[in-house]
Amino acid sequence: MMGSLLLREWQILRRAKGTVINPMAFLFLSATLFAIAAPALVTQQISQGAAAGILWTLVLLTQLLALDGMYRRDFDSGLLEQLLVTAQVPFVAVLSRIFMQWLSTGFIIVLSSPLLAILLGLSTEALPAMALALLLGTPALSLLGSIGASVTVGFNRGGVILALLVLPLFLPTLIFGADLVEAAQTGRAVTPQAYVLGLISLGALALAPFATLAGLKISLEMQ
Amino acid sequence: MLGALKRLWHKLGSPRWFFALTSFWVSLFGWAALLFLLVGVVWGLAFAPADYQQGNSFRIMYVHVPAAMLAQSLYIGMGVAGFIGLVWRMKLTDVFIAASLPLGMAVTALALFSGSVWGRPTWGSWWEWDGRTVSTLVLFFLYVGIYALREAIAEMQLRARASALLAMVGTVNIPIIKYSVEWWNTLHQPASFGLTQKPAMPSEMWLPLLVMVLGFYALAGCVVLTRMRAEILHREGSARWVGEWVAGRRGS
Numbered sequence: 494m495m496g497s498l499l500l501r502e503w504q505i506l507r508r509a510k511g512t513v514i515n516p517m518a519f520l521f522l523s524a525t526l527f528a529i530a531a532p533a534l535v536t537q538q539i540s541q542g543a544a545a546g547i548l549w550t551l552v553l554l555t556q557l558l559a560l561d562g563m564y565r566r567d568f569d570s571g572l573l574e575q576l577l578v579t580a581q582v583p584f585v586a587v588l589s590r591i592f593m594q595w596l597s598t599g600f601i602i603v604l605s606s607p608l609l610a611i612l613l614g615l616s617t618e619a620l621p622a623m624a625l626a627l628l629l630g631t632p633a634l635s636l637l638g639s640i641g642a643s644v645t646v647g648f649n650r651g652g653v654i655l656a657l658l659v660l661p662l663f664l665p666t667l668i669f670g671a672d673l674v675e676a677a678q679t680g681r682a683v684t685p686q687a688y689v690l691g692l693i694s695l696g697a698l699a700l701a702p703f704a705t706l707a708g709l710k711i712s713l714e715m716q
Numbered sequence: 717m718l719g720a721l722k723r724l725w726h727k728l729g730s731p732r733w734f735f736a737l738t739s740f741w742v743s744l745f746g747w748a749a750l751l752f753l754l755v756g757v758v759w760g761l762a763f764a765p766a767d768y769q770q771g772n773s774f775r776i777m778y779v780h781v782p783a784a785m786l787a788q789s790l791y792i793g794m795g796v797a798g799f800i801g802l803v804w805r806m807k808l809t810d811v812f813i814a815a816s817l818p819l820g821m822a823v824t825a826l827a828l829f830s831g832s833v834w835g836r837p838t839w840g841s842w843w844e845w846d847g848r849t850v851s852t853l854v855l856f857f858l859y860v861g862i863y864a865l866r867e868a869i870a871e872m873q874l875r876a877r878a879s880a881l882l883a884m885v886g887t888v889n890i891p892i893i894k895y896s897v898e899w900w901n902t903l904h905q906p907a908s909f910g911l912t913q914k915p916a917m918p919s920e921m922w923l924p925l926l927v928m929v930l931g932f933y934a935l936a937g938c939v940v941l942t943r944m945r946a947e948i949l950h951r952e953g954s955a956r957w958v959g960e961w962v963a964g965r966r967g968s
Contacts, residue, residue, distance in 0.1 A: 640881075640885055644878050644881065644882065651868075653864075654861075654864050654865060657857065657860060658861045660857070661854050661861065661886075661889070661893070662885070662889055664854060664896065665889075665892050665893060665896035668896045668897065668899070668900045672900065693892070696892075700888065704881060704884075704885055707802070708878070711877050711878050711881065714874055715869065715871065715874050
């Protein structure tokens, strides 16, 4: 069942390329804005910590933007309800949706991290560490964000409330992700941060699908 | 014993019984709060010795520490209530969340404000990105999130379930946020001020603090119960016992 669900999500993704392209365009555009607004911040090598922080903040905001539409299409068409009723394990349906959401944002961000590093003036030696941080940290963003998206999917304008609900939950990922990138640039050890990021993602993997399921059920009754 | 507890649990599930039981507790908590707060304020502000480093400014502690403790306790209480409400479908848990949300926001704001006022003379600035400051600020945002969610959902039962879910998720996250922020702080800000390590206080200093903490909790008990009772009257407005209760009060 998982296979057919994933196949369906994959086909939707291929046909609606905007869900991948638009958030990425936002990410690169805002990175450009930062570089233009504060050239000293990103071009000089003195403020490596600031570049790491900007990178992670932008990743968070990009995720937030992508999360808003995470369940909307299926919710509006009524498919979500059918899926939760008919799926033998609704948990798996939710999980495959979250996985595809991560694949279409977090994973693409990991792939494009070299470009982002160049834009924000991060040193090239830190590139592997930066990709590692994004790879370990972005699943937590998709998983935790899915909880907020599931509760707010029924609202007409849920964007602001989604931000209020989800951004505080992103805080630990932001802290350890930004610190990992900064540590890699200044030559400190990165393993502790990597372990914690992985821990946060695994913890979110264990709990978030259930909370998402509860949130979706509430939203479906709201309809 | 177990049977009695079970009966009490079921009674607490009924708004009517809860209303009847709590009228005594409201006045008990109210008087206790008045007593503790009066004693604590006079003792702490007038009789406790001045700090050898901070002078008299440390006395803000007698408001700041209880407010910060209460801010966390109320949120965790909301999370526990949310769990009970989702599992056992108790009506009263949402009444509790509705009643403690504004108080929780107010004491979190009080903790932030008093901390800021305290920071001015001791740290030399109104705002420092200290670990505990940030986790309290995030706690405030968590409160605001639930508040915004409750505002956005009109239907009462769905609002109850959505905010219960959010309170639970937030409660699970509070320790994670707290520890990650502290870790971040200790790495980036080596203690340039000596306040994060509390000096061992003499008992003349911490006893009034204990009294103030008890006073704050008693006050919270009184306020939350009173608000819960008002909320029950509002929600059960069409029930017969409410009409009889109101008629009885008019008569007396």
